[in-house]
Amino acid sequence: MSDYSQIRFEIRERIATITLNRPDALNALTLDLMAELKHAVEQVNQDSQARALILTGAGRGFCSGQDLKNRLPEGADLVGTLMEAYYPAVEALRQCRVPTLAAVNGVAAGAGFSLALACDFIIAAQSARFIQAFSRIGLVPDLGSTYALPRAIGRSRALRVMMTGEPISASTAQDWGLTVQTVETEQLLDTARQWLQPLVNGPTQALRKTRELVNASEENSFEAQCRLELELQQMLRAQHDAKEGGAAFLEKRQPVFKDL
Ligand code: T3D
Numbered sequence: 534m535s536d537y538s539q540i541r542f543e544i545r546e547r548i549a550t551i552t553l554n555r556p557d558a559l560n561a562l563t564l565d566l567m568a569e570l571k572h573a574v575e576q577v578n579q580d581s582q583a584r585a586l587i588l589t590g591a592g593r594g595f596c597s598g599q600d601l602k603n604r605l606p607e608g609a610d611l612v613g614t615l616m617e618a619y620y621p622a623v624e625a626l627r628q629c630r631v632p633t634l635a636a637v638n639g640v641a642a643g644a645g646f647s648l649a650l651a652c653d654f655i656i657a658a659q660s661a662r663f664i665q666a667f668s669r670i671g672l673v674p675d676l677g678s679t680y681a682l683p684r685a686i687g688r689s690r691a692l693r694v695m696m697t698g699e700p701i702s703a704s705t706a707q708d709w710g711l712t713v714q715t716v717e718t719e720q721l722l723d724t725a726r727q728w729l730q731p732l733v734n735g736p737t738q739a740l741r742k743t744r745e746l747v748n749a750s751e752e753n754s755f756e757a758q759c760r761l762e763l764e765l766q767q768m769l770r771a772q773h774d775a776k777e778g779g780a781a782f783l784e785k786r787q788p789v790f791k792d793l
Contacts, residue, residue, distance in 0.1 A: 539566035541591070542573045547584040547733050548726055549577040549631075556592025561600035562644055564618050571622035578630040581793055584737055585729040586629055588652055589636040589722065598643020598666055615675075619644070623677055626651040627748075630793065632732045632740055636725040638718060640700075642666040647676035650685060653744060655711060656725050658718035663701040663711065665694045684751070685711055736774040738792040 541552040551573045553560035560566075577583045590596055605611055626633055626648070635641075635649035637657045642664040649655050649663070657663075665682070667674045674682070674695050683691040686709045694701055706712045716724045732740060742765045750758050769775045774792040781788035 537569045537573070539563065540569045540573060542576065544577070544580055544583050546726075547582055548587060548729060549573075549580070549583045549585070550587045550589065550722075552589050552591050553596050554591045555600075556590075556594070558600060558602070559592070559594030559597035559640060559642075560590040560645070561597045561603075562619070562648075563600050563603055564614075567619045567622045571625050574622070574625040574629055578625075583631055584733040584735075585631050586633045586652075587636050587722070587725050587729070588626070588633065588648065589725075590638050592639070593660070594639040594645075595635070595637045595641040595661065596645025596648055597640060598645045598647075601670070619676060623648065623651045627677075630741060631737055632729065632735075632744075634725055634729060636721050637661040637663070637712075638721055640664065643674075644676040644678075647674070647678040647681070650681035651677060654713050654728075655706070656714045656716065656721065656728060657703040657706055657712045658721045659703050659715060660718045661703045661706070661715075663694075663706055664698060666698055668696055669698040685709075734790070736778065736788075736790040736792060738772065739769055739774060742769065 539555055541554050543550050551570065553566065555561060555566065574586070577586050605614060632654070633652040634654045634656060635652040637649055637655055639658065639660050640662045641649045643666040646663050646665060665674055665678060678695070682695070690709060701709070701711065703712070703715045707715045714724065714728060746762060746765065749761055753761065772792050774790045777790060778788045
């Protein structure tokens with residue numbers, strides 16, 4: 534599957550970009566779109582050139598969540614279908630081989646907000662809005678929002694925006710630490726690429742293991758976490774990048790990292 538119909542995909546100058554591409558519906562999610570998203574993330578994992586991933590949306594929206602004009606019928610197996618068709622795409626983003634950044638160009642609503650939260654970082658255009666739209670239509674947040682949002686902005690703020698459905702503006706998102714930067718809409722993708730440069734040049738494997746450690750810390754005791762840190766440290770010390778990093782320090786030069 535490389536002829537995508539619901540997304541656009543490119544890898545340029547070591548950065549992969551996946552653009553959700555249903556602008557007329559503000560990039561609402563469908564089974565096909567989620568299958569294409571998962572496939573594209575797998576392509577990134579397999580491409581040794583790719584050192585970072587940007588997820589963004591075509592047109593004026595980032596993603597409006599589930600396509601409300603194209604839902605599973607009442608009585609269908611929502612759990613089975615979406616765990617098979619939607620969850621793997623989100624999990625693929627969360628486990629991506631390279632650092633991931635959501636460049637939120639407009640509204641991110643419902644499960645579209647959840648998709649942004651599945652990325653390591655979010656940069657928002659000034660036109661961005663983040664809406665936990667679920668309660669507005671009598672549903673609970675899904676696609677990982679109840680996991681990721683309280684961890685990102687704290688329980689009270691998360692409950693507030695989930696229960697009220699009130700939009701979070703780009704400036705509030707930055708104040709709350711949800712986003713790492715806010716930029717003019719026209720500069721969003723250039724800024725995202727620049728922001729990612731240190732990570733593109735960074736030790737990809739160690740960066741991925743850092744994310745793995747932070748995720749594991751949600752469950753581990755302090756002792757188990759310290760042990761896991763050292764296990765990963767021991768593994769990394771035997772790899773090219775840690776040897777190169779140490780040598781570059783001693784030789785007073787920039788390291789050239791290669792490990793995938
Ligand atoms: O039941 C299940 O399937 C379980 C799954 C749940 C997961 C979820 O994600 S539930 C949450 C689903 N999403 C929403 O409830 C958000 C719905 N959209 C909105 O509330 C608003 O569109 C926005 C706040 C996102 C943006 O508002 P605005 O005023 O900027 O744009 P608009 O005029 O409402 O929308 C523009 C077009 O996009 C419009 O099409 P039209 O009428 O011009 O042909 C609108 O219908 C379409 N659109 C927007 N969101 C969706 C959508 N079409 C399909 N599905 C959407 N989610």
